[in-house]
Amino acid sequence: MSRADEKNEGLAAAGTGSAAPALACRDLTFRYAEGDEPVFERVSLTVGKGEVVLVMGASGCGKSTLAYCLAGLYPDYAGVLEGSVEVEGHPVAELGPQERSRAVSILFQNPDNQFCMDTVRHEVLFALENVDYAGDLEGRAAELLREAGLWEYAERPVRELSGGTKQKLALVTALATGARTLVLDEPFANLDPISCRRLAGELRTLNERGITLLVVDHRPGWWLPFADRVVFMEREGSLDERSFSPSGVAARRDEFGERGLFLGSEWLRGYAPPEVSADAPAALRARGLCVGHGRRDVLSGVSLELPRGSVTSILGTCGSGKSTLLMALAGAARSTGDLRVSGHVGLVFQNPRFQFLALSVLEEVMVTLRAARPGSPDEELEPEARELLEEFGLSSRAAASPYELSQGQQRRLALLSMLAASCDVLLLDEPTYAQDERSTRFILDLLMERVARGLAVLVATHDVELARAISNQVLLAEDGAVRALSPAELDRYVGEREEPACDL
Amino acid sequence: MRSLNPGLKLLATVIASLMLSLTYNVPVNLVVAASCLLVTLLTPGVNRRRLALTMVPFALTALAFFTTGLFFGTAGDASGVQTSAFGQRTLYATDWTTAMQLASRVLAYGGLGVLFAFTSNAFELVMSLMQQFRLPPKFAYGVLAAYHFFPVVTEEFTVVGAALKVRGVRASPFSTKRLLPMLAHALERSESLAMAMESRGFEDGAPRRVAFRVPVRARDVFFLVAVPAAIAAGLILLR
Numbered sequence: 001m002s003r004a005d006e007k008n009e010g011l012a013a014a015g016t017g018s019a020a021p022a023l024a025c026r027d028l029t030f031r032y033a034e035g036d037e038p039v040f041e042r043v044s045l046t047v048g049k050g051e052v053v054l055v056m057g058a059s060g061c062g063k064s065t066l067a068y069c070l071a072g073l074y075p076d077y078a079g080v081l082e083g084s085v086e087v088e089g090h091p092v093a094e095l096g097p098q099e100r101s102r103a104v105s106i107l108f109q110n111p112d113n114q115f116c117m118d119t120v121r122h123e124v125l126f127a128l129e130n131v132d133y134a135g136d137l138e139g140r141a142a143e144l145l146r147e148a149g150l151w152e153y154a155e156r157p158v159r160e161l162s163g164g165t166k167q168k169l170a171l172v173t174a175l176a177t178g179a180r181t182l183v184l185d186e187p188f189a190n191l192d193p194i195s196c197r198r199l200a201g202e203l204r205t206l207n208e209r210g211i212t213l214l215v216v217d218h219r220p221g222w223w224l225p226f227a228d229r230v231v232f233m234e235r236e237g238s239l240d241e242r243s244f245s246p247s248g249v250a251a252r253r254d255e256f257g258e259r260g261l262f263l264g265s266e267w268l269r270g271y272a273p274p275e276v277s278a279d280a281p282a283a284l285r286a287r288g289l290c291v292g293h294g295r296r297d298v299l300s301g302v303s304l305e306l307p308r309g310s311v312t313s314i315l316g317t318c319g320s321g322k323s324t325l326l327m328a329l330a331g332a333a334r335s336t337g338d339l340r341v342s343g344h345v346g347l348v349f350q351n352p353r354f355q356f357l358a359l360s361v362l363e364e365v366m367v368t369l370r371a372a373r374p375g376s377p378d379e380e381l382e383p384e385a386r387e388l389l390e391e392f393g394l395s396s397r398a399a400a401s402p403y404e405l406s407q408g409q410q411r412r413l414a415l416l417s418m419l420a421a422s423c424d425v426l427l428l429d430e431p432t433y434a435q436d437e438r439s440t441r442f443i444l445d446l447l448m449e450r451v452a453r454g455l456a457v458l459v460a461t462h463d464v465e466l467a468r469a470i471s472n473q474v475l476l477a478e479d480g481a482v483r484a485l486s487p488a489e490l491d492r493y494v495g496e497r498e499e500p501a502c503d504l
Numbered sequence: 505m506r507s508l509n510p511g512l513k514l515l516a517t518v519i520a521s522l523m524l525s526l527t528y529n530v531p532v533n534l535v536v537a538a539s540c541l542l543v544t545l546l547t548p549g550v551n552r553r554r555l556a557l558t559m560v561p562f563a564l565t566a567l568a569f570f571t572t573g574l575f576f577g578t579a580g581d582a583s584g585v586q587t588s589a590f591g592q593r594t595l596y597a598t599d600w601t602t603a604m605q606l607a608s609r610v611l612a613y614g615g616l617g618v619l620f621a622f623t624s625n626a627f628e629l630v631m632s633l634m635q636q637f638r639l640p641p642k643f644a645y646g647v648l649a650a651y652h653f654f655p656v657v658t659e660e661f662t663v664v665g666a667a668l669k670v671r672g673v674r675a676s677p678f679s680t681k682r683l684l685p686m687l688a689h690a691l692e693r694s695e696s697l698a699m700a701m702e703s704r705g706f707e708d709g710a711p712r713r714v715a716f717r718v719p720v721r722a723r724d725v726f727f728l729v730a731v732p733a734a735i736a737a738g739l740i741l742l743r
Binding site for chain 2 (some may be wrong): 101105108112113127327331332349354356
């Protein structure tokens with residue numbers, strides 16, 4: 001039977017219910033706590049055997065929550081669930097973790113928090129031990145690692161791997177349990193484009209061998225070439241009824257836009273690098289800078305200049321030293337060499353949660369204002385803080401804890417908590433990661449407006465197309481050094497890495 | 505030394521320390537300390553510099569106990585030691601014996617400690633505790649995960665420190681401002697780790713294969729019996 005036939009059979013089964021679908025939920029209602037407003041209500045979704053289903057939706061619409069419910073993790077770990085979830089025809093709530101993982105396993109967004117053993121080989125063996133694998137454990141582990149091209153890493157400590165390799169290892173461990181269905185929760189969020197492409201290729205091959213994939217992602221590009229269906233996450237009702245095939249994506253461009261979702265790189269058309277006069281003074285200048293952790297230099301001989309009112313981007317794979325450079329430029333990591341800064345330097349971290357210091361959103365902004373203007377009374381600062389919250393679309397959440405906010409809101413708050421101190425230079429680490437188009441635009445618009453007023457910006461990012469669209473200069477961190485990319489080099493670099501086009 | 509079963513080795517070490525803590529035999533203490541250090545040194549692959557550094561606190565503590573014992577021994581009027589120079593009393597100590605007993609005991613503990621620590625592997629120890637001492641797998645793998653996360657936590661500490669610095673907030677290393685984000689993160693991480701383990705099929709109480717057998721062999725049992733026996737013999741023979 002051809003792959004298409006198998007798929008059709010799977011789909012038919014999903015429709016008629018003659019054979020059990022890989023994953024199915026009916027009338028699912030989820031609340032984080034009893035009596036809370038539900039995250040979604042009476043939602044139904046059926047994923048046939050061998051299907052690839054891409055779930056898209058705005059940040060905070062509950063698509064990750066749905067993924068966790070389907071993988072059987074919720075409500076054990078959080079919340080209250082009504083309705084039924086079935087894995088290959090068995091109610092998921094009745095399966096213990098061991099049995100469940102033989103049917104369905106999940107890959108998380110953050111590649112770091114999913115391993116508990118020291119080396120790559122031990123991690124795979126751990127999964128095999130868990131499911132009480134009946135054959136030769138060592139042999140099976142070796143086989144799985146060889147298939148994924150990870151054999152050379154077998155004895156390497158897990159924490160030394162790059163983000164892409166970690167996600168690959170997570171994939172191998174999920175397969176080691178024998179799972180026939182994989183739930184993927186934004187698995188590419190932390191990866192550079194080359195790793196995304198490789199991993200997408202790997203997943204495609206797995207699907208061809210019959211593995212069912214349920215993918216939650218903001219960027220459809222990597223998935224559309226082999227997805228069977230695209231599903232928009234809704235607050236209630238049947239998701240299947242409104243699902244469509246990837247060939248229907250182009251016709252729904254407007255709907256993607258209305259929902260604030262990414263579709264290709266069209267959304268970048270409205271952006272252009274800011275106009276910078278040739279004699280704009282440098283807000284930050286580095287010459288022959290060496291930066292690193294402890295005694296080890298990560299980057300050396302770094303020379304760069306950030307003129308006022310300009311945007312600079314820095315590209316490079318995970319672990320190429322981009323984050324370390326930003327920390328050093330902000331004076332928070334070791335650096336030697338010549339570094340001149342006029343004014344205050346702000347830094348927005350990749351994970352905004354690291355930089356929250358207060359218990360409420362308003363207080364978070366006040367912390368910065370107080371530090372920036374010691375001696376000013378709170379009564380004077382508070383109206384200003386509220387005004388800033390208004391501008392950043394956060395005023396309705398002023399009393400909430402920063403940790404309660406959605407990802408997009410957290411990112412805006414992190415940006416605000418830096419900008420409130422009236423920075424002259426702002427360094428941003430992956431400002432657009434794991435967000436929908438609407439929140440990404442919101443942040444970019446806020447940022448570009450400050451740039452127009454003279455802020456100098458340096459952005460470290462994996463989004464090569466974004467970098468090209470908004471930057472006056474683009475740098476590349478590679479092999480322990482940083483160099484500027486010429487327009488031709490940049491075009492080639494982007495060309496090798498851009499997401500597949502979404503007009504199928 | 506390395507090939508011994510780490511669980512039994514730990515048990516032997518604990519029994520040995522208990523025996524020493526109930527007795528006051530200076531020669532035995534010194535022999536134990538010296539032989540432990542010698543065996544550790546002779547074990548291939550032991551980092552000698554780290555070994556020396558590890559022994560420094562023990563040596564200092566031993567010295568401190570020695571002087572304390574020497575000057576503030578038993579009752580004030582006990583027979584003591586007195587030296588003088590130029591008519592001045594330079595040393596007035598009450599008790600050599602107490603001093604030596606305390607100091608040599610610290611050295612013996614140190615010796616046993618490094619013997620175990622430098623020749624054992626954390627991973628094998630946990631496996632052995634699980635297989636021979638019935639440590640629940642949930643606890644064992646939790647400990648291993650925490651152990652492997654240690655470098656990540658130190659990195660987070662640096663990042664949070666950087667975040668504070670960039671915002672112009674001064675905070676001491678143990679301030680709540682620093683600990684709050686780290687605590688929030690630790691909770692988040694422990695939850696996602698638990699979810700990851702579960703989705704990889706980990707279930708407490710379910711039957712599981714064992715890929716890493718840490719065997720108990722004749723030499724492990726011999727070690728377990730021989731070490732306490734040797735100490736007992738020493739305690740009887742050496743006076």
